[in-house]
Amino acid sequence: MAQARWSSVFTSSADEVWAVARQFNGLPDWHPAIRASEIAGGGNGLTPGAVRVLTGTDGSTYRERLVALDDADRSLTYEIVEAPLPVRGYRSTLHVQPVADIGGAFLSWHATFTPAQGTTAEEATTLLEAAYAAAAAGLRTIVP
Template sequence: MATFRFDTRVAQDPDRVWAVLTDVNLIPQWFPAVREAHFDGVHRHLSTPEGTLKSLVVTRDDELRRFQYRFVEGMPLPVDFHLGTIDVLPDAHGSRVVYSQEILPEALAPVVERAVGAGIEGIARYFATHP
C-alpha cells in the first residue's frame, strides 16, 4: 500500500480553516485540479479536466477537525483501497493542515500524490490570499 503525507502551516484560526476545507463548494478555490464540486449528502462529486471523481465521506469530525473520504468512482484504474484524510490542528501561529493518503494499487500513488501535493500548495495559497 502506498502511503504519503503533506502538511502546511497557515496563519488562520483552525475553525476558519476547517470551515473552508470542509465546504465542498469551495474545493475548486484551493484544489487546482477541481473545476466544480458538489455534495449529494453521501458523496462528493469533483469535476476535473480528466472526468468526475466520486468520493464517499467516511468521517467528518468537527471536534477533532478530521475529514476522511474514499474514492469510489472515477480513478484511472480500479481502486482496491483508498483513504484520504485532512486534519486541521491548532498551531502556535494559526493552523497546521495535514493531508494524507493511503491507496492500493500502488500504481495510482503517483497520480494521487501529485494531486494532493498540488492541493496542499493550494491550501497555503488560498489562506495567504484570503486573510
C-alpha cells in the same frame, strides 16, 4: 497497503483553515485541478455518507464518499468510489491542527490505498502527493 502523505503550515488559524477545508463540496474553491463539485446523494455534504461528484479541469470525473467529519478534531475522512486514478481501496483523512508558537495551522493529508494493477506504489504515491501539494497551495490562496 500503500500510503501517501502531505503536510503544510499556514499562518492563518486552525479554525480559519478548517472553516474552508471542512466543506466537502467546496473543493473547486481551492483545488486548482477541480472545476466543479456536486453532491449526488447521501446528505447535504456535511454528513457521513454524502457522495460528491468532482469534475476535473481536464473533464475527468471522481465520485467520493464522506466517511467522517469531526469538527472538534478538525478532521475529514473520505473514500474514492470511482476515479481515473491508479488506486483501489483509497481512504484519506485531512486533518487541521493548531500550531501554538505562531498561532497558525498544520494541515496533514494521509491516504491508504492499493496500487492498481500495472502501477507501483511509488508511482501512485507520487501522483497523489502531487495532488495534495497543489491542493494545499490552492488552499493557501484563500487562507494563507
